[in-house]
Amino acid sequence: MSVRRVAVLLRRELLQGPKSFIFLWSVVLPIVMSLVLSLVFGTLFNDKPRLGIADEDSSRLVSLARESPSIITREYGTVNDIEQAVKTGAVDFGIVLPEDFDRSVTDGQHVEITAYMWGESLAKHRIIAQVTLQDLVRELSGQEAPVSISINTLGDEVSIPWSDRLLPFLVLMAVFVGGMFLPATSLVTEKQKRTLEALTVTPTALREVFLAKGILGFTTSLTMGLIILALNQAFGAQPGLLVLMLALGAVMAAELGLVLGSLAKDMASLFATWKFGGILLFGPALIYLFPEIPQWIGKVFPTYYLVESVVRISQQGGGWSDIAANVFVLVGLDVVLVAIVALAVKKMRSAMA
Amino acid sequence: MNLRAIRALVAKDFTLFFRNRFFALITLLGLVVYVALYFVMPGSVDGTLDIGLYAPAWSPAPDDIQQKGLDIHVAESEDDLKDGVVAHDYVAGVVLPGDLVEKLASGQNPQIDLYFASDTPEETKEAVASLMRELIYVQTGQPLAVDFSTQVLPGPDMAGQQIPPRDRLRPLFAVLLIVFETYGLATLVTEEIEHRTIQALLVTPVTVKDLFAAKGITGITLAFGQGALFMALVGGLNQQPVIVILALLLAALLVTGIGFLIASLAKDMMSVLAWGVLALVILVIPSMGTMFPGVITEWVKVIPSYYVVDTVDRVASYGSGWPDIWQNLLILLAFDMAFLLIGMVALRRRFQ
Numbered sequence: 001m002s003v004r005r006v007a008v009l010l011r012r013e014l015l016q017g018p019k020s021f022i023f024l025w026s027v028v029l030p031i032v033m034s035l036v037l038s039l040v041f042g043t044l045f046n047d048k049p050r051l052g053i054a055d056e057d058s059s060r061l062v063s064l065a066r067e068s069p070s071i072i073t074r075e076y077g078t079v080n081d082i083e084q085a086v087k088t089g090a091v092d093f094g095i096v097l098p099e100d101f102d103r104s105v106t107d108g109q110h111v112e113i114t115a116y117m118w119g120e121s122l123a124k125h126r127i128i129a130q131v132t133l134q135d136l137v138r139e140l141s142g143q144e145a146p147v148s149i150s151i152n153t154l155g156d157e158v159s160i161p162w163s164d165r166l167l168p169f170l171v172l173m174a175v176f177v178g179g180m181f182l183p184a185t186s187l188v189t190e191k192q193k194r195t196l197e198a199l200t201v202t203p204t205a206l207r208e209v210f211l212a213k214g215i216l217g218f219t220t221s222l223t224m225g226l227i228i229l230a231l232n233q234a235f236g237a238q239p240g241l242l243v244l245m246l247a248l249g250a251v252m253a254a255e256l257g258l259v260l261g262s263l264a265k266d267m268a269s270l271f272a273t274w275k276f277g278g279i280l281l282f283g284p285a286l287i288y289l290f291p292e293i294p295q296w297i298g299k300v301f302p303t304y305y306l307v308e309s310v311v312r313i314s315q316q317g318g319g320w321s322d323i324a325a326n327v328f329v330l331v332g333l334d335v336v337l338v339a340i341v342a343l344a345v346k347k348m349r350s351a352m353a
Numbered sequence: 354m355n356l357r358a359i360r361a362l363v364a365k366d367f368t369l370f371f372r373n374r375f376f377a378l379i380t381l382l383g384l385v386v387y388v389a390l391y392f393v394m395p396g397s398v399d400g401t402l403d404i405g406l407y408a409p410a411w412s413p414a415p416d417d418i419q420q421k422g423l424d425i426h427v428a429e430s431e432d433d434l435k436d437g438v439v440a441h442d443y444v445a446g447v448v449l450p451g452d453l454v455e456k457l458a459s460g461q462n463p464q465i466d467l468y469f470a471s472d473t474p475e476e477t478k479e480a481v482a483s484l485m486r487e488l489i490y491v492q493t494g495q496p497l498a499v500d501f502s503t504q505v506l507p508g509p510d511m512a513g514q515q516i517p518p519r520d521r522l523r524p525l526f527a528v529l530l531i532v533f534e535t536y537g538l539a540t541l542v543t544e545e546i547e548h549r550t551i552q553a554l555l556v557t558p559v560t561v562k563d564l565f566a567a568k569g570i571t572g573i574t575l576a577f578g579q580g581a582l583f584m585a586l587v588g589g590l591n592q593q594p595v596i597v598i599l600a601l602l603l604a605a606l607l608v609t610g611i612g613f614l615i616a617s618l619a620k621d622m623m624s625v626l627a628w629g630v631l632a633l634v635i636l637v638i639p640s641m642g643t644m645f646p647g648v649i650t651e652w653v654k655v656i657p658s659y660y661v662v663d664t665v666d667r668v669a670s671y672g673s674g675w676p677d678i679w680q681n682l683l684i685l686l687a688f689d690m691a692f693l694l695i696g697m698v699a700l701r702r703r704f705q
Contacts, residue, residue, distance in 0.1 A: 021624070021626060021627040025627075047474070047476075048476050069476045069479045070476045070480040085647065086506045087507045090646070090647025090648070091647070095501070108498055109498065110499075111498065111499045112500045112502055113499055113500070113501050113502065114502055114504075115501040115502060116504050116505075117503050117505050117506065118505075118506060119506060119510050119511045119512075120511045120515050120516065120646070121515075122398065122399075122400040122422075122515060123400040123401055124400055124402040124422050124423075126512075127422035127423060127484070128402070128483075130501070131483045131484045131487045132479075132483050134487050134497050134499070135483040135486055137497060138486075138497065141498075145486045145489070145490070146495070147463055147464065147465050148462055148463075148465075149467060149485055149486065150465070150467065151467050152467065153469055153471045154438050154468055154469065154470055154471065155438075155439045155470050185623075267622050267623065
């Protein structure tokens with residue numbers, strides 16, 4: 001094996017790779033998905049009523065509402081804007097605060113507020129929005145509650161926010177889309193255009209071509225994994241360990257890509273295989289999405305050991321002792337895959353001979 | 354037009370389509386997965402706040418606090434109440450002390466204990482606390498000096514009849530299934546251009562018109578067939594089936610036009626995927642409006658698929674009829690004609 005030849009091939013891959021649609025796809029898709037999913041699950045799947053306020057003065061109620069944890073508050077400039085927001089369902093409940101609202105409330109005068117309710121809002125959202133608003137108005141007027149409320153917590157279940165549940169999916173997508181598809185599509189394209197045969201009549205060995213493509217897949221995979229963790233602020237207290245886990249995952253992705261690329265005859269077969277194989281890779285992410293599914297099922301999937309470690313380190317403050325077993329399993333899987341890649345190279349060489 | 358030639362071309366295209374494992378697999382799996390996803394999603398809306406109450410010395414309390422949106426469950430003992438909270442039978446358990454009324458009457462500040470499961474979000478705890486405070490204000494004769502004059506928009510009030518999440522997703526699934534066929538059609542045409550079979554066909558009695566008619570029929574059948582089958586399986590044709598079918602047919606015409614356009618631009622299957630992703634992303638945007646009301650603005654009306662999504666959603670979920678959606682169908686038809694024309698002109702220039 002010549003390091004110089006591998007470097008030359010890698011340089012060619014680096015120059016040609018970014019021009020392909022797959023490269024763009026593997027870089028853009030995880031980032032776009034991460035942003036879209038944070039928007040969807042961060043705000044839209046939030047089970048809080050949305051209150052819209054159009055303030056004709058500068059009432060303190062607006063800032064009180066903004067600080068309330070029970071509701072999501074949005075401000076609107078005009079009555080027309082708030083009507084439109086309620087009509088489209090952007091907010092569940094909209095109110096128009098009249099001028100001098102704060103003074104009227106403090107003086108104990110009777111005030112009438114124009115309110116709009118979205119016809120499709122949930123009954124519980126309506127009631128929460130209204131009682132929260134009433135509570136805030138009483139706070140504004142300086143009324144003291146006739147009771148004290150004591151909040152007690154029972155049980156030891158922990159609520160896992162959707163944003164946390166989605167992290168495994170995002171990490172897997174970042175690591176495997178680019179890491180697998182770049183080497184796989186690159187190999188298939190070379191096979192289809194017969195440039196692979198042309199290359200191998202030079203002193204270049206097939207394993208050098210595979211290695212160069214694998215390095216490109218590994219680099220893209222690791223980089224995208226790091227970007228996704230950074231975007232989701234999920235580096236935790238042990239960033240070094242996380243990088244190690246992502247690197248082992250990236251090796252697995254690149255190796256799988258090489259195997260897939262060597263087996264697939266054309267792009268159609270490649271994507272068809274992905275359609276079936278995808279579930280094997282993304283299985284653990286689905287299990288994390290729904291904690292009610294028995295978590296041991298995840299261990300059947302090879303990517304579980306990557307995902308579990310990332311979750312342990314970034315979300316549960318885990319360290320080496322918590323993930324050591326996973327590291328050894330991942331290293332073992334990577335070694336097995338190296339052997340499979342070597343077999344694939346041998347098979348392809350004999351097919352080309 | 355040579356009907357026999359068109360029929361032969363359509364039969365050839367279907368054979369080729371299903372011989373391409375990628376698209377054949379996606380077609381079949383897509384339909385199965387979308388139908389399965391639909392049925393896995395919640396079919397009803399949980400619109401109430403369930404609260405457990407233990408009030409040993411205040412028997413009329415449940416009626417006092419029962420109101421629309423609240424579902425009060427009376428517990429026999431404090432332990433029962435706590436068990437109910439842990440078992441998630443209700444979101445909160447409220448214990449009203451035995452001397453509550455006396456203490457309130459004498460101006461003392463009694464304490465109300467609220468119990469929540471440990472995984473209850475903070476906002477729910479705060480909301481139930483606000484609710485209890487407000488109820489006690491009212492009990493102690495301190496009504497709020499603020500009245501809300503409330504108007505329901507856009508009307509009618511659908512409290513208790515809200516659209517379940519899976520029905521909100523129905524237009525998205527239908528559009529996705531149909532739009533995905535741009536890939537299928539564009540690949541069929543691109544392969545013919547790549548392999549130069551299109552030129553071979555044109556030296557036979559088959560005319561360019563026959564070719565477009567055949568490809569159009571293939572595209573429309575594939576796209577419309579899947580969309581209509583999906584809607585039939587998920588109950589989307591229960592109301593005004595003619596309108597829904599017409600909307601899906603117009604949507605199929607639209608993706609056929611877009612498929613022609615993509616085929617005229619794409620060099621190979623990878624370019625079809627690249628252009629197809631762009632088309633898919635743009636055409637799916639209007640579905641977000643039905644899934645998440647209020648997130649998109651009026652500009653979405655420049656995207657032709659808006660008129661499919663809006664029609665399917667309004668008809669299937671809200672029972673709208675011809676007077677409400679005829680304009681949508683007309684605009685959609687105009688988009689169809691424009692895309693088909695542009696697509697055919699572009700494609701004709703490519704292979705002539």
